[in-house]
Amino acid sequence: MIGKLKGLVDEIGEDHCIIDVGGVGYVAYCPVRTLSGLEEGTATTLFIETYVREDMIRLYGFRSALEREWFRLLQNNVQGVGAKVALSVLSTLSAPELANAIALKDAATVARAPGVGKKVAERIVTELKSKAPAYAGEASGTIGLKQELGEGAAPTPVADAVSALANLGYSRDIAANAVAAALKSAGEGADAGTLIRLGLKELAR
Incomplete structure (x- = not known):
């Protein structure tokens, strides 16, 4: 082999x-x-x-072992997904983006892949839900943040920073990604102003 x-x-x-x-x-x-x-x-x-x-x-x-693991995971765990469909999904979404979509039950994002219909996309996000965190790679921090935001459990400075960036015209997903990256460098105790400033730096890259 x-x-x-x-x-x-x-x-x-x-x-x-x-x-x-x-x-x-x-x-x-x-x-x-x-x-x-x-x-x-x-x-x-x-x-x-x-x-x-x-x-x-x-x-x-x-290009990465993580991407290869997703290729295996899609075929071994989701009915109706073979090599062709798995390649289409990974052509459309990066490994972290796929992990995010599954963790957030975002079937519409998965369905953007050519040849992946609504039913297959729903099976992917449902059947791989328990496995997404283990294969999230760099997306794990963002997944956790988005789940906290969705449940209203995110710390106030974090929620305020995401809202501030969203008010500037960025989507909530992009804003959450930027704030998650800001948290890595600023630490969990950072205030909203710091997270907004660092988040804007991330968005400017």
Whole structure:
């Protein structure tokens, strides 16, 4: 089994790339997000999921181990989701965005992926609900903050900072992301003014 490829990007197609490893070209099918981060002639490392069938061997490539785990998770736990649908989801949403959508039961966001209908999206957010925090990666702090905001349990300075950024025209999701990032650097005891200032810095990046 192949678990990782490290080599030069030889070719980039619509749904795959060819990685030259020591003169051997490996075809890896990848999410669009992964392919868009590659450049022909440059070195790269892909985390690989190997599928072996009676009539073929197919490699699926991802830029991170977390993304590969989501690819496995989607297929192993959700009825009606195969490799094609899983790739479509991961082409549309990053791993943290997918974790956020599942944790918040946001089926509409998942349904943005081509080929993913409303029913499949609802199955994804329902059947993976208990697993999302474990696979959230960088999104875990944001998930917790959004849940607290939704339940009215967020600390007053945090809620005030999110509201202030939302009043400036940012969506509540984007505002919550910025404040979650601000909390990491300012600490849990930060006041609203500090969180707003740091949140605006995050949004300006």
